[in-house]
Amino acid sequence: xxxxxxxxxxHNQQLCLKVIFSEQVNFTTARARxxxxxxxxxxxxxxxxxxNLLRQIHDAVMxxxxxxxxxxMNDIVTEDEFYWEDGRLVTEEEKKLxxxxxxxxxxxxxxxxxxxxxxxxxLNDCGCSLRLGYVCEQHSEVSD
Ligand SMILES: [Ca+2]
Ligand SMILES: [Ca+2]
Numbered sequence: 098x099x100x101x102x103x104x105x106x107x108h109n110q111q112l113c114l115k116v117i118f119s120e121q122v123n124f125t126t127a128r129a130r131x132x133x134x135x136x137x138x139x140x141x142x143x144x145x146x147x148x149n150l151l152r153q154i155h156d157a158v159m160x161x162x163x164x165x166x167x168x169x170m171n172d173i174v175t176e177d178e179f180y181w182e183d184g185r186l187v188t189e190e191e192k193k194l195x196x197x198x199x200x201x202x203x204x205x206x207x208x209x210x211x212x213x214x215x216x217x218x219x220l221n222d223c224g225c226s227l228r229l230g231y232v233c234e235q236h237s238e239v240s241d
Contacts, residue, residue: 099134102235103154107146111237114140116154118164118230124210125225127167128182131233138182139169140232142213142220145194151232152218163215167231170211170220176203179211183236196220 102115117130131137142148155166169182179187179201192201197214201222210225213232223229 099137099235102134102233105150105154107150112147112150113235114151114154115233115235116151116158116166116230117233118159118162118166121164121228121230123226123228124167124171127229127231128169131169131231134233134235136235136237137233138236139167140234141181141183141185141236142168142170142195142232143181143185143187143191148195148213148218148220151213152215154232155213155215159215164230165215165221165223166213167229168211168213168220169234171209171225172201172203172222173209173225176209177201196222 102113105112128139131139142151170179172179197217197219207224208222210223211220212223212229214221
């Protein structure tokens, strides 16, 4: 595991996460930063349990501050066709469970990236040029 990653166990799964808020960057930079770690990518936060875990880690490291964080999902290629960073299409069920009610709304036609809203621990689609913190994971599986 690279420096700064925290290991967490969720059911039978080991997660290796790093929340970065010391810099606020756009989506492209956040993604590149995560991919620079061994087996790194933006966090595929595809269950409610993972969002709750992210909230716990966020609250533990933020010391009362709040930062919205880029996670590993976007609809950059085709509007309203969201993909996880592992290449999997986001299902309608996942959207319903993980997004804040009323989201994703592609507000002003310009929201193709996704952030973790730290105050409600749900997702919201947002502009990719917003400067935010981000959360990376180190995954063990081979992705292609
Ligand atoms: Ca969009
Ligand atoms: Ca939105």
